[in-house]
Amino acid sequence: MRVRVLGCSGAIARDCRTTSFLVDSDVLVDAGTGVGDLTLEEMRGIRHVLLTHSHLDHIAALPLMVDAVASQMRQPIRICALPGTISALKTHVFNNVIWPDFGRIPSPQSPFVVFHEVQVGQLLELGGKSVEVLPAVHTVPACGYALGTGRGCWVFTGDTERNPAFWNRLNQLDVAALVIETAFSNRERELARRSLHLSPSALAEELDCIDKSKRFPIYITHTKPAETELIMTEIQKFDQTQPFGPDVSHDIRWLRAGQEFEL
Numbered sequence: 542m543r544v545r546v547l548g549c550s551g552a553i554a555r556d557c558r559t560t561s562f563l564v565d566s567d568v569l570v571d572a573g574t575g576v577g578d579l580t581l582e583e584m585r586g587i588r589h590v591l592l593t594h595s596h597l598d599h600i601a602a603l604p605l606m607v608d609a610v611a612s613q614m615r616q617p618i619r620i621c622a623l624p625g626t627i628s629a630l631k632t633h634v635f636n637n638v639i640w641p642d643f644g645r646i647p648s649p650q651s652p653f654v655v656f657h658e659v660q661v662g663q664l665l666e667l668g669g670k671s672v673e674v675l676p677a678v679h680t681v682p683a684c685g686y687a688l689g690t691g692r693g694c695w696v697f698t699g700d701t702e703r704n705p706a707f708w709n710r711l712n713q714l715d716v717a718a719l720v721i722e723t724a725f726s727n728r729e730r731e732l733a734r735r736s737l738h739l740s741p742s743a744l745a746e747e748l749d750c751i752d753k754s755k756r757f758p759i760y761i762t763h764t765k766p767a768e769t770e771l772i773m774t775e776i777q778k779f780d781q782t783q784p785f786g787p788d789v790s791h792d793i794r795w796l797r798a799g800q801e802f803e804l
């Protein structure tokens with residue numbers, strides 16, 4: 542299984558694209574502005590979209606992508622998400638005002654997109670990949686995902702604040718890599734708390750929930766562009782980026798657009 546980072550920024554700016562990952566050629570995890578870098582052919586290959594939640598930075602490119610490839614599609618794109626996320630998409634995006642209702646176009650019997658509700662804890666099988674829906678704690682219904690093909694899984698927290706249920710489950714999984722958000726710096730910890738995101742001090746406490754016997758790389762994502770440098774500095778203060786160096790309790794790395802994971 543290959544995971545390609547299309548976007549991993551918490552907002553937009555030049556060279557900052559918002560959250561999206563292409564898994565192999567057929568599964569998209571979130572549909573932020575990073576999707577805009579895909580070729581038409583790559584977009585045409587996407588069969589399933591796993592959404593973590595309804596916020597714009599995670600869905601902005603979804604309606605645009607469907608429109609870009611709709612005329613050449615032979616089967617609908619399947620959008621998998623929590624019921625609250627699907628309800629928000631239908632009410633606020635695919636509502637024939639913000640965007641055409643591609644859930645009923647070109648016909649209700651044969652639409653461009655179909656919605657598939659998932660629940661936290663559910664296991665899915667998508668294109669030979671196993672997917673587990675993981676809990677998240679955010680201002681709207683939200684989840685994370687673990688994806689794998691049997692040789693360790695790639696885990697994405699989605700947007701979340703402190704999340705004990707997530708760590709309980711993570712400690713039972715064979716994790717190859719963890720992608721975890723840290724949207725704000727400690728300076729903005731109050732905003733992080735209000736908008737249910739992590740800051741470096743909260744991240745440090747969250748990482749303490751990982752079983753001490755476990756070791757896997759931890760990739761930081763969703764930093765707000767105006768805060769990225771400060772967030773990195775603050776994280777480096779409580780840990781080191783050199784894997785397996787002296788006194789290293791976690792192997793923390795920075796996620797970059799264009800990066801690929803091979804599992």
Ligand SMILES: Nc1ncnc2c1ncn2[C@@H]1O[C@@H]2COP(=O)(O)O[C@H]2[C@H]1O
Pocket residue numbers: 551596598700724732735736
């Ligand atoms: N109470 C708030 N005050 C200011 N900004 C907020 C507040 N809540 C959310 N936001 C911002 O709105 C953004 C929505 O997407 P995010 O959750 O990624 O990050 C959020 C913050 O950057």
